[in-house]
Amino acid sequence: MMTIDKLRCPQNHVCPAIRVCPVEAITQEGNGLPVIDQDKCVECGNCIRFCPMGAIQNK
Ligand code: SF4
Known part of the structure; x- marks a missing residue:
């Protein structure tokens, strides 16, 4: 399952993914x-x- 780590995502730009x-x-x-x-x-x-921040993971 794809998850987005809110601690890695700076939430300050449009997501390129x-x-x-x-x-x-x-x-x-x-x-x-x-x-x-x-x-x-x-x-x-x-x-x-x-994702340049490595915030999206499959786990
Ligand atoms: S780009 Fe990401 S969210 Fe979209 S289908 Fe592929 S793995 Fe799922």
């Missing part, structure tokens, strides 16, 4: 902590590679 998610599973309000819709996520791993 949003645009690389093939199923639009990641949403974000403003610059807040992104949310992954686990029902949509296919665990492709794209978002892990595009």
